[in-house]
Structure formats: structure tokens, C-alpha cells
Amino acid sequence: MPANEKKIMLKLDDVHVYYGAIHAIKGISLEVRQGEIVTLIGANGAGKSTTLRTISGLLKPKQGKIAFEGQDIAGVAAHEIVKHGIAQVPEGRRIFAEMTVMENLELGAFIRSDKEGIKQDLKMVFQRFPRLEERKEQQAGTLSGGEQQMLAMGRALMCRPRLLLLDEPSMGLAPLLIREIFEIIKDINKTGTTVLLVEQNANMALSIANRAYVLETGRITLSGEAKELAASEEVRKAYLGG
Amino acid sequence: MELGQQFLQQMVNGISLGSIYALIALGYTMIYGIIKLINFAHGDIYMVGAYIGFFAITQAGLGIVPALLVSLVTTGLLGMLVEKLAYKPLRHAPRLSVLITAIGVSFFLEYTSMYFVSPTPRTFPQVMDNVAVNIGGLVINGQQMLILGITFVLMVILTYIVKFTNTGKAMRAASFDVETAQLMGINSDRIISITFCIGSALAAVAGVLVGIYYNSIDPLMGIMPGLKAFVAAVLGGIGILPGAVVGGIILGVVEALVSGFISSTFRDAAAFAILILVLLVRPTGIFGKNTKEKV
Numbered sequence: 001m002p003a004n005e006k007k008i009m010l011k012l013d014d015v016h017v018y019y020g021a022i023h024a025i026k027g028i029s030l031e032v033r034q035g036e037i038v039t040l041i042g043a044n045g046a047g048k049s050t051t052l053r054t055i056s057g058l059l060k061p062k063q064g065k066i067a068f069e070g071q072d073i074a075g076v077a078a079h080e081i082v083k084h085g086i087a088q089v090p091e092g093r094r095i096f097a098e099m100t101v102m103e104n105l106e107l108g109a110f111i112r113s114d115k116e117g118i119k120q121d122l123k124m125v126f127q128r129f130p131r132l133e134e135r136k137e138q139q140a141g142t143l144s145g146g147e148q149q150m151l152a153m154g155r156a157l158m159c160r161p162r163l164l165l166l167d168e169p170s171m172g173l174a175p176l177l178i179r180e181i182f183e184i185i186k187d188i189n190k191t192g193t194t195v196l197l198v199e200q201n202a203n204m205a206l207s208i209a210n211r212a213y214v215l216e217t218g219r220i221t222l223s224g225e226a227k228e229l230a231a232s233e234e235v236r237k238a239y240l241g242g
Numbered sequence: 243m244e245l246g247q248q249f250l251q252q253m254v255n256g257i258s259l260g261s262i263y264a265l266i267a268l269g270y271t272m273i274y275g276i277i278k279l280i281n282f283a284h285g286d287i288y289m290v291g292a293y294i295g296f297f298a299i300t301q302a303g304l305g306i307v308p309a310l311l312v313s314l315v316t317t318g319l320l321g322m323l324v325e326k327l328a329y330k331p332l333r334h335a336p337r338l339s340v341l342i343t344a345i346g347v348s349f350f351l352e353y354t355s356m357y358f359v360s361p362t363p364r365t366f367p368q369v370m371d372n373v374a375v376n377i378g379g380l381v382i383n384g385q386q387m388l389i390l391g392i393t394f395v396l397m398v399i400l401t402y403i404v405k406f407t408n409t410g411k412a413m414r415a416a417s418f419d420v421e422t423a424q425l426m427g428i429n430s431d432r433i434i435s436i437t438f439c440i441g442s443a444l445a446a447v448a449g450v451l452v453g454i455y456y457n458s459i460d461p462l463m464g465i466m467p468g469l470k471a472f473v474a475a476v477l478g479g480i481g482i483l484p485g486a487v488v489g490g491i492i493l494g495v496v497e498a499l500v501s502g503f504i505s506s507t508f509r510d511a512a513a514f515a516i517l518i519l520v521l522l523v524r525p526t527g528i529f530g531k532n533t534k535e536k537v
Contacts, residue, residue: 058421082427094422096415107415110408111427159427 006033009163009194010055015064015074017047017054024050026218027064032163037185037195039205039226041239042215048198049091051215052165055196056088057081068163083111087161091168091198093152097141101132104140104151108158118158125154128184146177153184163194170201182208202239206230214239247379252502253495258386258455260494261393265448266471267478267486268400269321269441275417275481276437278337282344283324284445285468286351291317291446292366292459293359299367306369306454310392313450314443321442322435330431348468355461363460366453385455392451396444397487403440404483413437417481466510473517479527488528492516 010032017025025047032038040048053059055066057078066074068084076084087108096104105125109118126133129150135143140151149169156164166185170178178201186208189195199205206212206226214222214235222229229235266288273281291313298309328347332340373384404410416423416433424430452467453459474493478485493513500512520527 056425058424077429078421078424079427079429082425088425090422090425094419096418096422098418099411099414103411107411107423107426107428110412155426 006035008032009034009069010196011065011067012051012055013065013067015051015054015061015066017050017059017061019050024218025054025061028215028218028220030213030220030223032194032196034194035189035192036211037189037197037209039197039199039209039212040215041199041202041205041212043239044200045217046215047218048215049167050218052088052167052196052198055081056086056165082159082161085160085162086165087156087159087163088165089149089152089156089167089169092171093148095140095143095148095151095155097139099140100137101140101143101151102136104155105132105136105158108155111159117160121158121160125157128157128187129154145172146174146181149173149177149181150184153181153188157188157193161193163196164188166195166197168198168200170199170204178204202235203230206235206240248502249499250380252498254380254382254386255502256495256498257491258389258494259498260474260491261389262448262452262455262490263467263471263474263493264487264490265393265396265444265451266467267474267490268483269445270471270475271478271480271483271486272413272417272437272441274475276413276420276434277329277333277340279329279340279344280472281441282341282468283347283351284441285464285466285471286348286355287317287321287324287442287464288445288449288452288467289459289461289464290320290351290355290449291442292449292453292463293355293461294446295450296364296366296453296459299369306388309369310447310450313446317446317449318439318443321438321445324442325435325438330434352461352464359461361461363458366457366459368457369454385451389451389455392447396447400440400444400483409433409436470510470513473513473520475527477516477520477527479530482527482529485527485529 008031012028012030014027014029015025016027028051040051042048050059054061057076057080060075064074065072068086071084073081073084096107105122109121112118131147132151132154135147140148143151169181169185173181182204185195185197197205197209206229209226211224212226212229213220222235266284270281270284273279294316295309295313298304298312304312324347328343329340332343370384370388375382404413412423412428412433415426416428416430420430470493471490474489475486477492478489493516496512496516497509501509
């Protein structure tokens with residue numbers, strides 16, 4: 001099925017966000033369709049993280065609409081957004097370093113009470129990330145950077161999200177690990193989770209995404225099929241190192 | 243009495259007093275852990291707890307355990323109310339505004355209590371017979387056993403809640419990183435409210451136990467123990483639960499030893515000398531770590 005015939009899952013319509021007096025997001029409109037990997041690329045400070053944080057409810061938009069599966073979620077508290085089926089892997093991973101790997105994963109399932117389902121998903125996460133199972137009693141802060149990224153992703157999957165928001169999953173990781181993480185993202189998407197991916201590593205992001213948006217100082221300047229953008233002269237010059 | 247025995251006796255006294263500091267310090271440290279507020283009204287919450295216990299025994303004729311429970315529940319609710327009215331509206335305000343508000347709440351509780359219960363100290367009723375166990379000259383009296391027993395039970399319950407229940411895990415997560423806790427679906431406002439409830443309930447128990455131990459309560463009784471418990475929390479490492487307990491007990495023991503071997507006039511000085519020393523030598527406290535970020 002061509003992408004544009006799939007059901008729209010997330011739709012942002014002219015969203016404006018302020019940090020105090022700073023107008024960080026100046027009217028963003030974008031959509032994510034069911035089953036897609038959509039990526040948001042752009043330079044540091046373009047507003048990529050701000051956009052994700054607004055979708056997950058950590059920031060409130062001053063203006064504009066955010067609809068998820070037809071429901072208006074703009075301004076809904078972050079702890080309520082999770083219940084709609086949106087999970088976020090935050091920038092810098094933000095694992096609970098002083099708690100065990102297991103406790104981190106349990107917190108990922110905080111909103112659920114179906115013990116059997118949680119057990120199944122835990123198994124699924126351990127299958128995907130075998131190293132987490134080996135280290136499940138270890139304090140999360142003792143994990144390596146790559147393992148922490150895996151834990152952050154596993155933790156987000158524990159709420160069985162329909163939409164996964166990933167904020168800079170490649171940050172601070174060695175190239176080999178980055179490749180591994182992106183393979184996993186592709187795989188998570190194949191098993192039915194829609195992905196909205198924010199990345200500075202535009203090359204990697206465009207290689208796995210269906211569609212992409214380019215963000216520049218709070219505005220979307222380009223959008224289209226990931227392949228087309230990767231080939232476009234403009235994007236190559238600005239984000240892919242020529 | 244020979245010196246060694248006197249030393250042991252002061253240790254017993256110190257651990258009893260220290261348990262009370264520990265109960266108050268736990269609330270300080272829990273609240274600091276989650277909203278980074280030094281809740282200067284915490285000592286006054288302890289005072290209100292003592293009065294509720296006092297009236298539960300003298301007016302309602304309750305026994306010691308039911309009176310403790312009544313005080314624990316009522317004061318816990320009061321803690322939640324204070325948080326909701328005074329601190330919650332300041333969630334995004336600078337930390338200094340919240341600190342000043344806490345001092346305001348402290349005065350409010352002290353002088354409102356004076357208005358209703360009069361500033362005159364009250365004699366706490368004798369709730370238990372004067373029993374004492376004598377182990378080879380070492381005397382542990384009934385009140386001390388009560389303090390140690392109840393403190394121990396409360397610590398076990400608190401450890402269980404914090405370590406194993408969902409609420410406890412949410413509390414730890416929120417005190418480590420509120421924002422990410424919210425992304426897990428944790429309602430941080432609710433967790434903050436529960437933290438105030440538990441912290442205030444522990445302080446209330448300490449208040450009633452002090453009433454039983456020293457036989458006297460008054461509306462300003464919370465000032466000194468509040469400050470001492472703050473010292474205990476800093477000594478153990480603020481925000482760290484076992485730190486509050488260890489800090490409280492060390493402080494109690496030091497005070498008892500200073501009173502016993504030097505002079506009780508120097509007792510308070512010793513407590514604050516510890517604070518100065520900790521801040522000079524190891525500001526993160528006994529259990530505190532310098533937090534490093536992994537990139």
C-alpha cells in the first residue's frame with residue numbers, strides 16, 4: 001500500500017511552542033501515518049526535540065492542534081499521553097540510573113495492570129536486547145552507553161506503544177552501535193509500531209525512514225519521501241556533508 | 243557508675259533520641275528528594291502530630307497505639323493539604339520562593355496552634371507504666387523500648403513501600419528524574435502528595451513519641467528538632483533514605499555523649515558543629531555521591 005493511502009495516526013497542525021519568551025516552534029504541520037517511520041532532521045537547536053516534547057506532553061503548545069488517532073491531545077499532561085499509546089525515548093536516554101535494569105523496565109509498564117501481558121512484553125524486550133536480560137539485576141547507571149540506549153528503548157516498549165517517539169538515539173554512540181540501534185528501530189517498526197524519529201545523524205535516519213521533514217529554526221523547510229530527500233542537492237549540502 | 247557503663251547508657255539514650263531525629267529526618271529527605279525543597283515547616287508538622295496525639299489520649303481517651311494511628315493519619319492528611327495549598331501553586335516558581343513559603347507555613351502552624359491550644363506547655367499524660375529493663379546495670383526504660391520498637395516497625399514498612407510497591411518505585415523514579423517519570427505515566431503531582439503524606443505521618447509519630455518521652459509539649463517544640471533533623475538529613479546525605487536514619491542516630495548519640503560527658507549546655511552546639519563540619523568536609527553527606535553524567 002502506498003504511504004499516502006495509510007491511515008493518519010498523528011497530525012500536527014500549525015503548532016507553536018514557546019520557551020518563556022523564545023518562540024521555539026513557529027507553526028509546524030506534519031503527519032505520521034500508521035506503520036511508517038518518519039524522521040525529523042535538522043541542525044542543533046532547530047526545534048526537533050521541542051517538537052517531540054510537545055507531542056509527548058512535556059511542553060504545551062501555545063497555538064495549534066495535535067491529533068492522535070483522531071483525538072485532540074494538545075496540552076494533555078505527559079502522564080496521560082502515555083495512556084493514549086505514545087511512548088518517548090528521551091534525548092540522552094534518561095534511564096533511572098539508581099534503579100536496576102528490571103525496575104526500569106517495570107516502570108515502563110507503570111500504566112498497565114495486565115500481569116500476563118507485561119510478562120510477555122518483558123520476554124519480547126529480553127529477546128530483542130539479550131544483554132539487558134544478562135544485566136537485569138544490575139544498576140542501570142553501570143550500563144554502557146549503548147546498553148543504556150537499549151534499556152531506554154526497551155522501557156518505552158514496555159507500555160506497548162502504537163507510536164514510538166525516538167529522540168537522538170545515536171547520540172554519543174560508536175558507529176557500529178549506531179548501526180545496530182537503527183537495525184533494531186527498523187525491526188520494532190516491522191512488528192507494527194509506528195516510529196517518529198528525531199536525528200542529527202541525517203544519513204542514518206534517511207536510510208531507514210519512509211518520509212522525512214527538515215526543520216530549520218522552528219519551521220519545516222522541506223518534506224517528502226526519505227529517498228528523494230537523501231538524493232536532493234539541498235539536503236546533501238546542508239545535512240549529509242556534501 | 244563506671245565509665246564504660248556510663249558510655250553504654252548514653253549510647254542507649256542517644257539511639258532512642260536519634261530514632262526520633264531519624265523519623266523526622268526521613269520526611270525532610272523524602273520531600274527534598276522529590277521537589278528539592280528544604281521544608282522548614284516539617285518540624286511544625288511534628289508539633290501538630292504531638293498535639294493530635296495528646297488530644298487523642300486526653301480527650302478521646304484512646305490508648306497509645308490508637309492515638310498514634312489517629313495522629314499519623316490526621317497529620318499525614320495535613321501534610322498533603324499544606325503541599326496542595328502552599329507548595330503546589332509554586333511548582334514552576336524559583337526554589338527560593340518555595341523556601342520562603344515554607345518558612346511562612348512554619349510560622350503559620352506555630353502561631354495558629356498557639357491560638358487554639360495556648361502557648362503554655364502541656365503535660366503529656368503517662369501512657370505506660372514505669373517499667374525498665376536492667377541488663378547488667380544498663381537501664382532501658384519502657385519509653386525507650388517503645389520508641390525503638392515503633393521506629394523499627396515504621397522503617398520496615400517504609401522500606402517495603404519504597405522498595406517493592408509500585409508507588410514506591412514511582413517515588414524513586416520521580417525523585418531521580420521527574421520529567422522522565424511523567425513519560426512513564428507517573429502522575430508526579432500525586433506522587434509528591436503521597437510523599438508529603440508519608441513524611442508528615444512519620445513526623446507525627448515522632449511528635450507523639452517525644453511527648454511520651456519528655457512528658458511535655460508546646461507549640462514551639464518543633465523548631466529545634468526540626469533543625470536537628472535537617473542536620474541529620476544533611477549528615478546522611480540529603481535525599482537518601484538510609485542516610486536520614488544513620489544521620490539521625492549519629493546525631494542522637496553525639497548529643498547524648500556530649501550531655502553525659504561534657505555538659506548538656508553544649509548539646510545543641512555539638513549538633514550544629516556537625517552541620518558545619520559536614521558542609522566543610524563532605525557536603526554531600528555520608529552516603530551522598532557526586533553525581534556524574536554519562537554521555
